[in-house]
Amino acid sequence: MVEISRRRAIEDVASELFRAHGYAATSVRDIARVLEIQGPSLYAHVTSKEAVLWAIVDRAAARFEAAAEAATRATGIDPVEAMAALVRAHVRVITDDVGAAAVFVHEWRALGPDRRSAVLERRDAYERRFREVIETGIAGGDFEMTDPALAATAVLSTLNGIPGWYRPDGRLPAGRVADHFVDLVLRMLQGASR
Template identity: 50%
Template sequence: MTTDTPRKQQIEDAASTLFRERGYAATSVRDIAHALDMQGGSLYAHVASKEDVLWAIVVRAADRFNAEVGPIAASDRTAARKLRKMIRAHVAVVTSAQKDAAVFLDEWRFLSPERRATIAARRDDYEGLFRKAIAQGVGSGEFGRIDSAQTAIVILSALNGIASWYSPDGNLTAAQIADQHADLFIRALTWAKPTDEGEDP
């Protein structure tokens, strides 16, 4: 009954690295164990199955996206400002928890059907946050008459793509990447008018 077992987190971290590098199916339980200087079977003192490890990684990534973006989506703001902040928050998660995000995005299909369905539903809800923010802007006249559902998909596809090419050593900081994306998409939605300005923190 201690606060939390750090060993389990170490396992998830090591697994996250390997799942991202080699993919879930091509990573063996022994690979994960050896990364932590354990014997293959010893991992099962801490986890019940390989899939449970993937599940833990996927859930903690999903939780982070929701924790960062959810409050902004629920806040009272202009659609353009809200969307800009949501994009920034999403990119911040992708870049700061890059491994987990990449595993979440690429490897969730290896979950059991039940768990996959749970994640599919969560992803759809999350996408809904973007749909609603866009629809708000269409309704208020801030944005042009675009298809909010399709636009949400386009934006999230581009933002999620960052997980597969971003490098902390690149020429652009995570914040710059976020702003570039926000600029580009807000521009695309608010055409024929100047982009809204006057940032809030």
């Protein structure tokens, strides 16, 4: 395997360990052991354990933001279409790197105060994209909702459960997962059976 960057390899290993056991329960020496080097040797490539977590979280956040941005740009103003694109983009980011996505969703509280609040701010902005599409859909009669903010939170909760069970070699390929969740989310937002 060609080694582009030792640092990136560290972050990938750390992603998987943080996902499986959590940031606090994963020691620097645990990460090093997987790479078959000694714990302190890691510090030739990274400045601190928290910096590794931050690199993972920051990159994951950027991928979510870029995917949502692209999805919004690619679709017109039709809320149903826009929401489907947002969901599909979100699921793709998760399935492309489950470890990083899980760390982004669950381990941001381990960051220091500054970085933690920065993540929360970006998360709010991201959720706002979903809420605005929902509000547009309500105004246009495409969606039936009394509480758009709660609906956006519920939608993202549903999607963010995926890293808890999805595995790249599981019974459902990533594309099918996306299809199913687009369907589920649109059902949540569109009017009930009547």
